[in-house]
Amino acid sequence: MKADVVVIGGGIAGRMVATLLAKKGLTVILVTRGLGATALSSGSFDILGFIDGRLVRDPLEALNRVATNSPEHVYALLGRGREACRIMCKSLGLFKDMIARYLKIEGTFDKNMILPTVIGTLKPCAYAQETMKSGDVNSFNGEHLLIITLKNLVFHEGSELFERILVSGLTPGKVERISHVSIKASGPSLTCSPLTLAKALDKEKAANRFANEISKILASIPGVTRIAIPPVLGVDNVHVVYEILRENVSLPVFELLSSVPSVPGIRLCRALERMSRGAGVKIMTGWEAMKAHVEGNVVRELSVRHELSGSIERIAGEDFVIAYGHILGGLQVLDDSVYEPLLGMTLGSITIFTEPFKTLSFALKIGIKVDDDMRVLIGGEPIGNLYACGAALGGVDPAREGIGMGLALSTAYKVFTSLTS
């Protein structure tokens, strides 16, 4: 097997790079084991949410600052100040257009939305799936919020809990009143997983019934101005489901940001799959990259193993891109250290602290080091044709810093520009 470029990992970073390259006319093979962090994500696209624990209102301005003042930050890989911002805008813009046929995302670069999660906490993000946008509390003003819970959905029965946490985080005046209703969505009658419910709602008939039920309820609760729904509005058909809902319910309706297991995450992965396939990327799902065969300072071939059958193949390429994610993906944890399996190098060791989140934050910072062209470094020296992007770079703590998809997409785009320049 042979391709111009071999991409390792089918999360958002890998799909982005592969799609861009294929659209340029290169032959691309994408090898992916299965799902990773992208499938677990909440539905938002975070560029930069917090700096030193303080909320960021304008992510682009903040990115400019970080990329200028902190040369150690991964964002500095995009370039200094304005250059970093240019790459970010370009990559998100391209991505938004390329994926629009399969999934709509909305937002702006210069103002973070503040979206409620299923727990009731609030999260800043630049972009989000279309179904979530009306949840932006920046636009709330004296709302009467109706929270819909689904009786047969495991996990989302806690509307009291949600309300308490939400209210404790909101500035007074944003929400005046909260009402709750619990309805049964189509799907199995006892508790089922969010994904099962979402798949059931993908069918237009079920979506119509659901929308009808909500509008009936609205008639009995006067004065509602906004409606929050658990994130289960379809998987492959979300756009249609959301349209039906909007037609029947003439009020802003929004999905909450998801916890795991995440329907919006799966939704995004399915859309990414279709996007990359549509661009002509050759996709090998269920294959794990095992070893990069290096000669001199270039990678000649990649050994891949089929996870179920165990059969091994070699793939030759001009260039290779690591986009296999962090420790939820391709980076391995051996005893107390983080290990890169393709080249066989230890990237750093984990310190365990008594405070849980300090430990994880520490582990997340460990990652693959790259040069200015995004080429992988071994002992300070780049490998000529091996690049890395996405969560594999480490360096950030998505939860604490509110950085995620924005980094994955922009670094993927940067790899693309290095490869094609």
Next chain:
Amino acid sequence: MSQEVLVLERVIIIGGGATGAGIARDLALRGLNVILLERGDLASGATGRCHALLHSGGRYVVKDPESARECVSENEILRRIAPHIIEDTGGLFVSLPHDPDDYPDKFAECAKKIGVKLRELDVSDAYSIEPMLRKGIKRAFWANDAVIDPFRLVILNVLDAVRHGAEVRTYTEVISFLREGNHVIGVKVYDRIHGQTYVIKADFTVIAAGAWSGILAEKAGAKVPVTADKGTLLVIPYRIFNTVINRLRPPSDGDIIVPHQLANIIGTTSIPVNDPDMASPSRDEVARMMNAAVELSPAFASVRVIRAYAGCRPLAGEGAHGREASRTFTIIDHEKEGEIWSLMTIVGGKLTTYRLMAERLSEMLISKLGIRSPCATHKEPLPGADGINVEELIKKYKVPSLVARNIMRRWGSLAVDIVNSARVPLDYAVTCACELVSRAEVRYAIRNFFVRKPVDLIRRVGVCMGPCQGLSCILPLLSEYVKEKPDIDVLDELRELVKERWKGSAPVLKAAQLRQWLLTYTLFYSAFRRRTK
């Protein structure tokens, strides 16, 4: 801080572990008026951090015959009064290639003298019972070991005590003793939830505070020789062994593996500590025990350890030395010591012998008070012990079979009450998928099992104890909780739950568990963030 004086009580019992709960029940059944005080939750001390082995006595035959004898008789009694919380796993004592050659014979001989029932097995039979045992075992014996659920044991004792008029107050810490001359006439307590201090008076006070008994007695002006001996245990979220496995060698680190609920628990170490509050598992202990477990079965080399926890054995005697110290118990009547009147302390013993300890203390106490009333705890079964048929439960109440079986596994015939409290089929929805706990059970526990904080539910019904360590059940759990008890700070409780689970994970954090925590982290971090309005 208010200084309110409450009604006069008869007997105060300090300590809500197995011993205190056992005493409360014993005295309540004899008609006394008792109040049980516990500074944390029920079973939050050694009782909830032990190995849960209902000893046959085998482990102690060589070094500690008195304890062994106590175990033999109590093992029999507990099987009678608490069959629903005992799993009759049986126990294997095995001798590995490098274990001492003369130990098995000595072991068998001592067992015979004491009356611990043993049966030597063909080594091949041992393998058919436990195929995962390592190769090359020299000898194997079968004993009457079983596994008892310490959480349910305590709650059922307390429940029965309360049914007989006792009162229980958790998160109520005894901070000092009230004295009139040489008489203890009550205690001053601190309510850790409401932050209030008040006084409770009594005719008699009993200290049953395990490893903390010495510290407490000192506050009363008395002296109790007790040594806190730390032991660490490891949880594997599945069963490699279905029987209790013991090594045939003088007791040492990591030589017992106990099947408990859905898990295997590896234990334990023995390290004297000064302050029982500071006892926590170290990564070094974890490594030592894993090595010992791998000696018993190579399968342990690749398991996922989900949690480590440490408890403190309250060994009777000053400077009592870990494994050398006797596991039997001591009751101190402080009047006899010429110190303090109306105060007794009990230390030492084991979970297995909690009932006997309670009986002995109660006998002494009522004879001092001049009351005559026979002990009933060896005859009266604990709540839920009367057998019911699970099929009947499923049919009659239309309970999903998996839910019914799991409620019964924990509560025996109390399952009927729990099932009766369910109103709609959705009440059988599963709150904790790892340990299979239904919403109905959670709600019933909140209402009936002396729960004062959401974390108590971990001990009460087993939520958050499985492989996900709370990731998927913390939220459903909390939401059930606020429905029942609206006046809590949900974010505080959420943080406490997450931190509590982390405590046991940190010492064993390896690849799989690190990934697991990454999800918990990402999900819950926002709840830990300082408010950014």
